[in-house]
Amino acid sequence: MGDTPPAANGLNDRLLRSWLRCRRKAWLDLHADPDLRQWTAHRNLQLDAQQRCFSALLGEPPGHGEQACQRGDLGVVGLRLKGRGADGSALEAHPPLLMRVKGQSRWGAFAYQPVLARQGRRLTREHQIPLALMADLLGQEQQSPVTAMLVVGAGPRRLERHRVGYSSGLRRQLGEALRKLSLDLERSTPPVLAADRRKCSLCCWRQLCGRQASKDGHLSEVSGIGAKRREMLHELGIQGLNDLAQADPEQLALQMERFGDQHGEAARSLVAQARVQRDGRPERLDPTSALPELEAAPGVLLYDIESDPDVRHDFLHGFVLLPRRADGRWDPEAARYHPLLVLRKHDEALGWRRLHKLLCAYPSWPVLHYGETESLALRRLAQRQGLPEPQRAQISTRLIDVHARVRRHWRLPLSSYGLKSVASWRGFRWSQAGADGARALLWWRQWQGDGPQRRRRSQTLRWIFQYNRDDCLATWAVADWLSRQDPDGVGGG
Numbered sequence: 332m333g334d335t336p337p338a339a340n341g342l343n344d345r346l347l348r349s350w351l352r353c354r355r356k357a358w359l360d361l362h363a364d365p366d367l368r369q370w371t372a373h374r375n376l377q378l379d380a381q382q383r384c385f386s387a388l389l390g391e392p393p394g395h396g397e398q399a400c401q402r403g404d405l406g407v408v409g410l411r412l413k414g415r416g417a418d419g420s421a422l423e424a425h426p427p428l429l430m431r432v433k434g435q436s437r438w439g440a441f442a443y444q445p446v447l448a449r450q451g452r453r454l455t456r457e458h459q460i461p462l463a464l465m466a467d468l469l470g471q472e473q474q475s476p477v478t479a480m481l482v483v484g485a486g487p488r489r490l491e492r493h494r495v496g497y498s499s500g501l502r503r504q505l506g507e508a509l510r511k512l513s514l515d516l517e518r519s520t521p522p523v524l525a526a527d528r529r530k531c532s533l534c535c536w537r538q539l540c541g542r543q544a545s546k547d548g549h550l551s552e553v554s555g556i557g558a559k560r561r562e563m564l565h566e567l568g569i570q571g572l573n574d575l576a577q578a579d580p581e582q583l584a585l586q587m588e589r590f591g592d593q594h595g596e597a598a599r600s601l602v603a604q605a606r607v608q609r610d611g612r613p614e615r616l617d618p619t620s621a622l623p624e625l626e627a628a629p630g631v632l633l634y635d636i637e638s639d640p641d642v643r644h645d646f647l648h649g650f651v652l653l654p655r656r657a658d659g660r661w662d663p664e665a666a667r668y669h670p671l672l673v674l675r676k677h678d679e680a681l682g683w684r685r686l687h688k689l690l691c692a693y694p695s696w697p698v699l700h701y702g703e704t705e706s707l708a709l710r711r712l713a714q715r716q717g718l719p720e721p722q723r724a725q726i727s728t729r730l731i732d733v734h735a736r737v738r739r740h741w742r743l744p745l746s747s748y749g750l751k752s753v754a755s756w757r758g759f760r761w762s763q764a765g766a767d768g769a770r771a772l773l774w775w776r777q778w779q780g781d782g783p784q785r786r787r788r789s790q791t792l793r794w795i796f797q798y799n800r801d802d803c804l805a806t807w808a809v810a811d812w813l814s815r816q817d818p819d820g821v822g823g824g
């Protein structure tokens with residue numbers, strides 16, 4: 332069930348999938364130095380999810396290759412399909428799974444259809460067009476046209492199945508995509524960076540492209556500029572970060588208003604952000620204390636959640652308990668990590684009791700977290716578990732979103748205000764190189780195996796704890812910096 336390697340002569344499903352994600356990615360897959368690729372947990376998560384979906388779909392191990400097709404096995408993997416496009420060009424595909432359906436083929440009184448496992452909740456062109464390529468080539472191989480394909484995905488409760496009919500519209504889209512892909516691959520230089528750079532975080536070329544973007548002063552490097560704003564700025568003749576930093580904010584606001592009032596309002600802060608990034612100097616936006624709650628706090632709870640979004644399960648609520656010494660200085664030496672693991676979704680009540688007990692044990696300690704996820708999850712959890720409103724309100728007042736405080740009080744010389752970016756800028760280093768939320772999720776899935784009896788890989792659980800603890804400490808690195816910037820800063824320790 333692996334990837335098809337890049338085509339030596341001709342196009343394949345892997346290049347097509349890359350191209351549908353980002354035109355530049357397909358070009359890099361084929362032409363760039365493979366040593367510059369970065370490992371990403373995303374692909375492994377995809378394979379893991381695929382494995383689970385296919386097991387649930389088939390209920391038996393699939394057969395392998397041509398022989399399995401001749402036997403008429405229910406599921407078949409490992410069949411490499413080769414054929415010709417409408418224009419006679421060589422095409423290749425390696426379907427992750429073929430499933431037997433009613434029909435007639437050269438193998439007997441049955442036929443096959445290609446199956447894909449989707450990640451995420453929506454069915455997109457990235458699923459449908461590669462499936463169409465597989466359907467075309469499978470039709471040639473089995474000598475019987477494929478009229479429908481199958482996409483499966485893990486739902487919150489059970490496997491979800493979507494039938495995708497092979498319509499003439501889809502056939503046209505496939506032909507068009509292959510034609511454009513072929514033209515892109517013949518270029519001597521790579522296509523431009525993806526318009527929506529958010530997708531880069533999952534891509535194996537992110538480092539290479541990130542370097543290119545900052546070298547070129549690409550507009551997407553300015554925090555607050557997505558694909559749409561970038562297009563507007565291009566239309567106004569602003570091509571890069573330096574152009575934006577040099578723009579007159581009032582004039583730009585007037586020009587951008589024609590795209591909508593909100594864009595006019597954003598123009599001034601975009602220019603200011605570009606200037607801060609160009610000059611590499613942070614700018615204070617609000618002179619009041621960013622974290623007044625820390626001034627008299629006897630300690631803080633640093634809080635970070637790890638989740639499995641596919642099944643909407645927060646499997647780890649991690650806390651670092653950071654006390655303060657009698658002389659008012661924070662005491663990192665005495666900090667303790669306290670992980671609360673919620674093994675299964677339906678263990679939530681037990682998890683909540685332990686979590687509530689911890690919060691009650693330190694009633695006057697603020698709870699610091701980075702981003703909205705933790706406060707939303709905790710408040711919803713408390714509500715689901717029937718905590719009375721006055722107590723819920725009390726917990727809410729203790730929750731402090733450090734990210735929101737950063738945004739309100741500072742403009743930073745960074746292209747992102749995410750925890751990794753801001754804490755790294757403050758000099759914080761994660762103890763496990765390359766760890767991120769996706770990798771933690773992969774470790775969690777590996778640790779879980781196929782069920783409670785198979786949980787053997789305790790090492791991966793330790794890695795998750797370490798990563799989660801580091802995220803809590805990174806939150807502190809940012810909060811501590813914020814506090815120290817106040818005239819009578821409460822940092823130190």
Ligand code: SF4
Pocket residue numbers: 352353354355356359523524525528530531534535536537538540541
């Ligand atoms: S890192 Fe971004 S721009 Fe570069 S290939 Fe990947 S998705 Fe495209």
